[in-house]
Amino acid sequence: xxxxxENILPGDREWTCCRCGVRLEPAPVVVEYLGNEFTAELPRCxxxxxxxxxxxxxxxxxxxxxxxxxxx
Numbered sequence: 001x002x003x004x005x006e007n008i009l010p011g012d013r014e015w016t017c018c019r020c021g022v023r024l025e026p027a028p029v030v031v032e033y034l035g036n037e038f039t040a041e042l043p044r045c046x047x048x049x050x051x052x053x054x055x056x057x058x059x060x061x062x063x064x065x066x067x068x069x070x071x072x
Contacts, residue, residue, distance in 0.1 A: 015052060017045035024052055033066060 015024045024043035029051050031038055043052040 020047040022047045
């Protein structure tokens with residue numbers, strides 16, 4: 001399963017990693033929930049791999065996927 005995210009970086013800012021101070025870059029990330037894996041392109045630190053999931057994505061699209069998987 002793949003999640004399409006139009007504007008993966010929330011707002012018009014350049015986000016940086018809180019650990020490394022490096023600018024986050026869009027990257028494919030594998031997310032797992034209830035034994036199911038799906039891929040989403042999310043802001044990720046190229047140095048340490050820390051991923052940022054915006055509140056909008058967590059409460060919107062990811063919540064929809066969570067509900068679908070729980071209803072199976």
